[in-house]
Amino acid sequence: MTRIRIHDKIFTLYISKEDIQQKVGELANALNRDYEHKNPIFIAVLNGAFIFAADLFKSLIIDAEISFIKLASYKGMKSSGQVITAIGLDIELYDRHVVILEDIVDTGKTLNEFLPQLMHQQPASLKIVALLHKPAATVYPLKVDYKGFEIPDKFVVGYGLDYNGLGRNTASIYQLSE
């Protein structure tokens, strides 16, 4: 399908499932090479990253663990307003090689606030994998160590990404039509 409707909007095919699978394979190759004998712990950020994380994890041939977190923001006591906390982070990260799995890095706000919390646990290393990155949308600078696709600052859905709850269940990625 080249066009899909979700809620009130039309989306056009943007990255095919074949291209996604090829890219996931390339990312897995890099991780297999860089993390051999390091027994990394992958942390997938729900909800969006669940399909990407599953595909990527299946392609790893090294010893590796995986855990899943949800990031929730609430109004904190800080003047900056929102505070982001992780729900489900129940593993000890001290001296571990930690790899964050994200579906998309947009403004960078979420990870920018969350990563310092992880650093408190003093992991041996901390790297970020993102299937999609919107460099033009960056507000909070963030180094994405392993990048799938760089895309323009346009809304996309599919392969785990949603528009108001719908659209996650496609094998390809679709971009909002003008």
Ligand code: IMP
């Ligand atoms: P950031 O904190 O601005 O980098 O936003 C990251 C989160 O915003 C992602 O994990 C997604 O859940 C959501 N997001 C950003 N851009 C899109 C998009 O184009 N489609 C669907 N969700 C998006």
